[in-house]
Amino acid sequence: MELIRDIYATKRAANRPLISFEFFTPKTEEGEGTLLEKTIPALAELKPDYCSVTYGAGGSTREKTLMLVDRIQKDHKLTAMAHLTCVGHTEAELGQILTQAKALRIRNILALRGDPPEGMAEFQKTEGGFEYSYQLVEFIKRMGGFSIGTAGFPEGHIACKEGKETDWARLKAKIDSGADFVITQLFFDNRDFFLFRDHMAGKLGVTVPIFPGILPILSAKQIKRFTALCGARIPAELLAKLEALGDDDEAVKAFGIDHATLQCEELLREGVPGLHLYTLNKTHSTTQIVKRLGLA
Numbered sequence: 059m060e061l062i063r064d065i066y067a068t069k070r071a072a073n074r075p076l077i078s079f080e081f082f083t084p085k086t087e088e089g090e091g092t093l094l095e096k097t098i099p100a101l102a103e104l105k106p107d108y109c110s111v112t113y114g115a116g117g118s119t120r121e122k123t124l125m126l127v128d129r130i131q132k133d134h135k136l137t138a139m140a141h142l143t144c145v146g147h148t149e150a151e152l153g154q155i156l157t158q159a160k161a162l163r164i165r166n167i168l169a170l171r172g173d174p175p176e177g178m179a180e181f182q183k184t185e186g187g188f189e190y191s192y193q194l195v196e197f198i199k200r201m202g203g204f205s206i207g208t209a210g211f212p213e214g215h216i217a218c219k220e221g222k223e224t225d226w227a228r229l230k231a232k233i234d235s236g237a238d239f240v241i242t243q244l245f246f247d248n249r250d251f252f253l254f255r256d257h258m259a260g261k262l263g264v265t266v267p268i269f270p271g272i273l274p275i276l277s278a279k280q281i282k283r284f285t286a287l288c289g290a291r292i293p294a295e296l297l298a299k300l301e302a303l304g305d306d307d308e309a310v311k312a313f314g315i316d317h318a319t320l321q322c323e324e325l326l327r328e329g330v331p332g333l334h335l336y337t338l339n340k341t342h343s344t345t346q347i348v349k350r351l352g353l354a
C-alpha cells in the first residue's frame with residue numbers, strides 16, 4: 059500500500075485536495091461487523107485517498123486497530139493508516155506493534171501520545187515508554203519504512219497551559235522529528251485554523267501539509283461532550299443554533315452537514331491541501347458533504 063506522503067505528492071501535482079476518512083475502533087463485534095460490511099463499503103464508493111483507524115484509549119485496541127486497517131487494505135483495496143499512542147506501552151512493545159504493522163503492509167502511522175485512560179486525570183508515562191509524541195515520531199522514523207502523521211491543535215492542546223503558540227512550537231518539534239504531515243483536531247471556526255496554519259508556515263517555516271480535521275455535528279449533546287474533552291470552542295452563534303434545535307437530532311444532523319460543507323468550501327478556497335473527515339463510523343453526513351463539495 060502507498061505511503062501517504064506519496065499520495066499527497068501525486069494529489070498536489072494534480073492540484074487536487076487529499077480526502078481522508080477517520081473511523082474509530084468499535085467496542086463490540088456487532089459494531090465491527092457493521093463498520094467492515096456496511097459503513098466502509100458505502101464510503102469507499104466516494105474514493106477517499108486513504109482511511110484511518112483510531113487507537114483506543116489506554117492502548118486498549120492494539121489488535122483491533124491493526125486488524126481493521128489490514129481489512130480495509132486487503133478487502134477494500136484502500137490505503138489505510140493506523141493511529142498509535144504511547145499510553146501503556148514500553149518502547150519495546152511499540153517496536154513490536156510497528157513490526158507487526160510492517161508485516162501486514164501497513165505503511166502509514168499517526169503517531170500520538172494518547173489521552174489518559176478513563177478515570178485518570180493526567181497522562182502518565184509508562185516506565186520504559188515515551189512521555190511525548192515527538193519521541194514516538196523519532197522512534198518510528200528510526201525504524202524506517204513508514205509515512206508518519208502527527209496531531210495539530212488550531213486552538214492549542216487542552217493540557218498546554220503555556221498558551222497555543224508554545225503548543226504550536228512543540229508541533230514544529232514533532233515535524234522536525236520526522237512527521238510528514240499534520241492532521242488537526244476538530245474546530246468550528248475557520249479563523250482558528252487560518253491563524254494556526256499561517257503561524258506554522260509563516261513564523262515557524264513549516265512546509266509539510268496540514269490537513270484540517272472536520273467533524274460533521276450529529277447531535278448537540280455529543281458535540282458538547284467532545285468539545286469539553288478536547289478543549290475545542292463552539293462559537294456562540296453555532297451554540298445558539300444548536301440550542302434552538304435542541305434534541306431534534308435529525309435537524310441537528312442536517313444543520314451539521316450544512317455547517318461542515320460551508321466550512322470545507324471556505325477551507326478549500328483558501329488553499330488547504332486536503333480534508334480529513336471524522337466520520338464517527340456513520341455514512342450519511344460524510345457522503346453528503348463530499349458530494350456537495352463535488353469531490354466524490
Ligand SMILES: Cc1cc2nc3c(=O)[nH]c(=O)nc-3n(C[C@H](O)[C@H](O)[C@H](O)COP(=O)(O)OP(=O)(O)OC[C@H]3O[C@@H](n4cnc5c(N)ncnc54)[C@H](O)[C@@H]3O)c2cc1C
Pocket residue numbers: 111112113114115116141142143168169170171172173174189190191192209210215216217218224225228232241242243244271
Ligand atoms: C487527528 C487526531 C487523531 C487522534 N487519534 C487518537 C487516537 O486514535 N487515540 C487516542 O487515544 N487519542 C487520539 N487523539 C487525541 C490525542 O492523543 C490527544 O489529544 C493527546 O492528549 C495528545 O496527543 P499528541 O500526540 O498531540 O501529544 P503530544 O504531542 O505529546 O502533546 C501532548 C501535550 O504535551 C505537550 N508537549 C509536547 N511536547 C512537549 C515537550 N517537549 N515538553 C513539554 N510539553 C510538551 C503539548 O503541548 C501537549 O499539551 C487524536 C487527536 C487528533 C488531533
